[in-house]
Amino acid sequence: MKILAVEDDAPTLALLVSSLEEAGHVVEQAGDGQTGLRLARETAHDVAVVDRMLPGLDGLELVRQLRALGVQTPVLFLTTMGGISDRVDGLEAGGDDYLVKPFALAELLARINALARRPPLGRVETIIRVANVELDLVTRRVTRAGHVVDLQPREFSLLEFLMRNVGQLVTRRQLLESVWDFHFDPRTNIVETHMSRLRAKLNSDGGPDPIETVRGSGYILHADIS
């Protein structure tokens, strides 16, 4: 993937770039907002990672101008502080996701993947299939190998998010945000609890578990298990 990284703190930028490159991405970097805006306009990127606080042209303004110019590159904001209205401000400026520093590298990569995978506007899916699991968004029915799996609404949402990001690491935080709309870290392992119930129901017919737990990070739904 081609990623644009805009960050004014040089050590953070260097770490960001090397991590992204190590994960197999091509990275263009900018140390300030003006450069970032120029790069974003000149070439197309799959995802832009933009720090909120930048000298000169700040992150919010950069994205606002980018959107005004019609550039639709998905933007992931980085911020040092999860302020009260920071998230809302970021989304209203045209950002697509939001990550509070410090963050785990796996978290950043998972979110970049999720952003890049967003279906283009206008394409509406009604049924998602992964291996022998089928999820109907209209009837909200799930089957595995043709057998109906009876899921609670949140378990359904969990599975839907995993299926939309099949083969990719999905972090606990991503699930908390998309399934429960919780934009903070609760102490309780809500995700684990619901995930174990989902798995128990999904695998009740004795089939192999398609969900892999990545310790300390999250989960991966594999397509090659049936």
Next chain:
Amino acid sequence: MRTYRDLLRSAGLRFALLYTLAFMVSVGAIGWLTVLAVTDALERQAQRGVDNEARALVDEFNAGGRQDLEAALTGRFANPLTHTRYVLIGADGHVLLGDAALLPYTRDPAGPAASRSDVPLTAARKLGDGSIVLVADDLTDVRDVEAVVTRAFLTALAAAGLLGLGTALLLSSALLHRLDAITRTAEAVVAGDLTQRIARTGSQDEFDRLAATLNRMLDRIGGLMVNLRQVSTDIAHDLRTPLSRLRQGLEATSHRATTAGDYRVAVEHAVEETDRILDIFSALLRIAQIEATTLRKSFRPVSLSELFHTVADAYAAPASDSGRTLVARIVEDAWVQADHDLLAQLFVNLVENALQHTPPGSTVGLELDVRGGSVLAAVRDDGLGVPASEREKVLRRFYRLERSRSGPGNGLGLSLAAAVAELHGGRLTLSDAQPGLRVSVTFPVALPIGEGVAG
């Protein structure tokens, strides 16, 4: 310390002096008018006197002729007490009897006098034989009275001036004295002694009331300072512990670890410990940020009912896994003007607290109700509760009950919840659920606007 210069510069003195000056001007004006009125009245009386006297002399002449008149005049000259003067002038214009100096006044009442005050009052009458009799009063008595009255008023004026000056000095000195007490206390506070308070006189006058208000202000500032100091100490203490642990772990690793596996485990531990420290930091920052926020531009109508369902739904499974029961009684369509993320965190914190601080087998209840203009939200449990004396304290940063000190958590959850409640115009209160604890938050109800109902 107070000096004469302070006294001279004091506003009290200036006001008092101004007042004295105004008073003296009015006394002076009254005196001047009085002297004028008295003099006028006396002069009129004297005029009547000389007129009467002239008429009496004419009567004397008409009754007994020239001889009787002269006898009467001679008799009057002999009276040493009178200031009245007389002259009798023959038809040929020669002075027959009396004061020749009065001669010019028979032709012109103003006579040869240089000024009005020197003109004597006169009354002239022509007699049957062509002679003229003139009676004059040189106004000595009137001038005497005028002088006395004037002197009296000047004395009064001087006395008033002195009295005013004295009062002004006394008044401003008294004012300065009262203000000095306030200034001294303020100086002491500036110098760092926040325990100083302004002495009250108990008179309930404006100074006393000002002192009371300032004392209350100092109490408030003092409370905030103590709180701040406490928080700084707590932060230092609560961060030292995990930092020391981190350091010890790293030190031990550098001595003992030999394999890559050892190092990996050590690094994982270090990352976990660092995360805990960062969690404390971000919680503190968040509380500080929430407490400092007055701007509520991010507030939107939020369905508290929906939020409660989400929280109840999220925690039902973890609760039953840990042997507790989560029940919910949620009224529909309870809307508040709020920041969704903060409210979610508030109630998640409360539910997690309840689940964590109750023994297995307990029931935790989520309650949402709308009564009057308020949304009543509460989380209650049937656990051990919090003693009444501790209820205020557990809202403080880092404060933890003795029995839960060893458990997980950083003692910031309730502080954050309280700060969030306050930001939303609500108040978080702890009460006895008999048995157990009930934490309730009351919000002003917000009517959803536009599509808020459908969304």
